[in-house]
Amino acid sequence: MAVPFYVSPDQIMQDKAEYARKGIAKGRSIVTVEYADGLLLMAENPSASLNKISEIYDRIAFAGVGKYSEFENLRKAGIRYADLKGYSYSRQDVTTKSLANAYSETIGTIFTRDPKPLEVEILVVEVGETPAQNEMYHVSFDGTITDRRQFAVIGGQADRIRTYLQEHYSQDMPLAEALALSRQSLLAGYERPPAEESALEVGLLERARVGRKFYRMTQAEAARAMAATNNGL
């Protein structure tokens, strides 16, 4: 029997992390911001049918960057987890915290155990009954989970976008302003602004909506709402 070469765990983890980062950096970023009436999720997405942002449960939404098939599987697993829990207990018992932890555990286990890590970063966010009860969790490719306030960014250009948002974010923005800010921040992610803006995918968690809070905005709706503000370009 051939003895495999020894590679230090340090080296293995580093290689995996680098591999995952490379995969994620290929995709465009996604931003989530808290605004006056809920949470806004925005992604640049040329496809109208392959979504990066989606509904998980009454108050919970999901966004993923990286390899589509991988975050799509995570998204579906999240919906199954939430619906099963809601069916066997009650709708109020489906919490973002426990879902985000389940994601963290799953992604973390795959990172350490499998030869190939997941090339994904995800956001799991919840609109609370009051703005103070909003929750935003960021789970990265190795399962590291962090909670965010005000805004959260995932994807290859996250650092530049985060810097832009730190400078320009203000609390209790109306929707139109939040849309314009998110779009500007996505543009700020480019080193050189693109000649042509790509299509936007926008999901909202609206606090005032009855029942399921998720609403998918169409391109036209988003454009119309942004036209209402001067920063809309």
Add this chain to the structure above:
Amino acid sequence: MPLFSGSYEGASFFELLRHDVPHLLPFHHLHNVPQLAAGEFRLTAAVPFATTVLALRCADGVVMAGDRQATEGFEISSRRIEKVYKADDYSVIAMAGAAGPCLEMIKLFQVEMEHYHKIEGETLALDGKANKLAQMVKQNLPAAFHGLVVIPIFAGYDLRLQQGRIFKYDVTGGRYEELQFYATGSGGKEARSTLKKFFKADMKREAALALALEALVDAADVDVGTSGPDLVRGIYPVVKIVTCAGVTDIADDELRPLSERLITALQG
């Protein structure tokens, strides 16, 4: 409950339960009951039964209504039970039969609709919903042999055909479309007679609501398992209408004057 614990990968919540957590299915318990010959073991006197529900088409879509009584043998077990539910944005479901399994199946059906929508990103066609419900009713057949019958009526607004549609079922999961109206449950026959006599195509909303109530009042007049509008306690049937704008609950304020008129008419 870890993620990826199950093996099912499709878009149906019902199938997800069947594959991965069968003990959560409404009729699962019967697999553990020793097999009995049909009719040998009946629970009819021990569990509440929900009774008359009906649906009729109208100009804008479809109206569905159900009385509020649940009966346990010769006793009234509830005066406020609800048998008509919104299934999703464009459809409603009502059930007659053993109340427990009925309510559980309605809940399962609601989650099924929502689950499919979230996983696939689009809603099922009305025919698809009706077929899925047929499969669920069929799964309940062993329970039906033990007396736990569950008979739904399913109705909704078909966005493709732009009209209301009604589906009735039998215990074996048989699915049949009704073009005008249908009523089932212990007072179903009586309600159907009234509907048959007064039904007209393309009725306006008010006329359709009045007819739905009248059919329930007539059923309650003859059937001990069905209650009419209870003016004393202020309990009115549950009535919903589905149109191209979605499902709307009819408020008690609108049902009260209609009910009063019908009951006054009974005084002769």
